[in-house]
Amino acid sequence: MVSLGIDIGGMSMKCGFVDDNGKILSKFVVKIDKSKNQLEMIEALISDIKKAMIEQNYSSSDLRGIGIGCPGSINVSTGTCDFSGNLGWRDLPIVKLIEEGIGEVKARLINDANAAAVGEAMFGAGNGKKDVLLLTLGTGVGGGVITGGLLLEGNMGKGAELGHNLLVMNGRQCTCGRKGCMEAYCSATALMNDTKEAMKAHKESSMWTRCEGSIDNVDGKTAFEEAKKGDKAAIEVRDNYVMYLGEGIINFINIFRPTVIILGGGVSNQREGLLEPLSKYLEAHGWGFGGTACPKPELVVSCLGNDAGIIGAAAMFMERK
Amino acid sequence: MVSLGIDIGGMSMKCGFVDDNGKILSKFVVKIDKSKNQLEMIEALISDIKKAMIEQNYSSSDLRGIGIGCPGSINVSTGTCDFSGNLGWRDLPIVKLIEEGIGEVKARLINDANAAAVGEAMFGAGNGKKDVLLLTLGTGVGGGVITGGLLLEGNMGKGAELGHNLLVMNGRQCTCGRKGCMEAYCSATALMNDTKEAMKAHKESSMWTRCEGSIDNVDGKTAFEEAKKGDKAAIEVRDNYVMYLGEGIINFINIFRPTVIILGGGVSNQREGLLEPLSKYLEAHGWGFGGTACPKPELVVSCLGNDAGIIGAAAMFMERK
DSSP states (O other): OEEEEEEEOSSEEEEEEEOTTSOEEEEEEEEOOTTSOHHHHHHHHHHHHHHHHHHHTOOGGGEEEEEEEEOSEEETTTTEEEEETTTTEEEEOHHHHHHHHHOSOOEEEEEHHHHHHHHHHHHSTTTTOSSEEEEEESSSEEEEEEETTEEOOOGGGOOOOGGGSBSBTTOSBOTTSOBSBTHHHHSHHHHHHHHHHHHHHOTTOTHHHHTTTOGGGOOTTHHHHHHHTTOHHHHHHHHHHHHHHHHHHHHHHHHHOOSEEEEESGGGGGTHHHHHHHHHHHHHTTTSTTGGGSOOOEEEEOSSGGGHHHHHHHHTTSOOO | OEEEEEEEOSSEEEEEEEOTTSOEEEEEEEEOOTTSOHHHHHHHHHHHHHHHHHHTTOOGGGEEEEEEEEOSEEETTTTEEEEETTTTEEEEOHHHHHHHHHOSOOEEEEEHHHHHHHHHHHHSTTTTOSSEEEEEESSSEEEEEEETTEEOOOGGGOOOOGGGSBSBTTOSBOTTSOBSBTHHHHSHHHHHHHHHHHHHHOTTOTHHHHTTTOGGGOOTTHHHHHHHTTOHHHHHHHHHHHHHHHHHHHHHHHHHOOSEEEEESGGGGGTHHHHHHHHHHHHHTTTSTTGGGSOOOEEEEOSSGGGHHHHHHHHTTSOOO
8 A cells, every 4th residue: 555645845746655665656746836726726736646546546545645744834633724825825724625635535734844854754864763853954944853753743733843943032033023043044045145245245255256256146055165165254154054053953952852863955965064064063062961971963964855755744644664 | 559759859859659640649758868879879769668668558569660750861761860960970770779679660760850741741730731841940941841742852861951942142151061041041040140130230129128138138039029019120130031931932832832831940939920921922922933823822830839740750650541
């Protein structure tokens, strides 16, 4: 038997039939047409699921269930997307619509970042470990936590908003309305803003050459790549970023004491360029409360890439071994 | 059958036989004699447990188990207290010693703050709810989390160090070595220090009258009590304290999304004097990420007092209903 995992993003819904070993047997993508209303978007998804089931020769009884990783503010108890600004969704009863549309199969919602965390923890960089922290460093900072082998969801699945843990009291404005959240310092967006500020202050920086003289060419790699070459302004941006990320991670070590910390999202593509200075920072700060009496978590980069969300969403229905 | 709960503190070990409804049937206290070495301290405990079992007419087979709430850095996997500065313990295999000393009964360690959280969540102010946050505002800031009905412990039981979540980057020195932890702003100790500073800056404050002219008479109530009477300097201390506590709590709402938040420890004795301004602060800040799409947690004061730790430690062995 297989489980269907769906990872809803801002532009498309990535779907895959997944076996009990976390292997994706076949994939399909449903493009999101933003000219449609929310019900029509879900109808398009249902129609494509049905097509894919026919193509792959699956009936409802071959499916353990349909796991749906969803962005925005969701309620896993009612199976509803309360609000997604990006998709324009409001009070959308996704689980009910999918269950009625497909028939004779169970569906369940999961927060999209949590789905990725479950995927990476069970079948990716977490390698089945029981205490896993995943942080995605992209447009925002998302995350998921497996603690004692179980996903931390909070009431109605509304917890684990790790990007909105404070780093600086009354600090930078965050998109969530609060000031000083980790997301405002550790997202790729924040990194790019910091890079631009540093370039404006340092006309001599090699980052200008890399960007061909235009600040519009700054991306998440600019500072990290030029720091490797020894550019002082770039090193300052990188070290500052690593300091904030390090403090944010120490918070989560103190709270969750994971055995493995997985970094995902655009900034994690730096791999050793990020892991090395970050490990040094964490080492210098004792890996959090308890110091030597506590084991050092592993620090790794995610390895399932865009598949993590599909696999994690499907995993809600897999047979446990 | 009953379970024995033990709450080890800095001065004494409080013990109680607890039934499956969380009711303490009988209590006894083992004073800690700091002139003894660590093995002798545990021997004294074992001897008093045996005496109490004889008095209460319990044999080992009447006990479901012995739960031990322990301060310092512990390892619940090995049953060892790795380090307790206050008690002078180091690498002390408590579980093994107790199991061998009593015979034919299982023992287990639990972090002392976690024990209190379990007690309050199951049988106290949490009233059996599944997503509960407990914060103790005493000499330090401790805490415990029940999420999805299960205790958050982290690898080896070394997580849930909630007092050491950051509020201010590079802020006040914390006892843990880090700078800017919640504990450095929200403990009773921090509140008293802030009260003293405010008094030094405001010779006209009514806090001086309350303290009979001596700053040595400041306690955790000074600022809260005089704030009620309208003293400006006291109001500033209280509101500042509430702001830091509020931000710390919003962090935990974002992470755990509890349905009930329980405040314990000395500062919580202010009851409405604390709950009222704190609720206002949380309300004004939308109770964290998600705003109106998220339900508002209840905010209450702990009700089991000093018994919470005994009951929570015993609860590890109770028959679940």
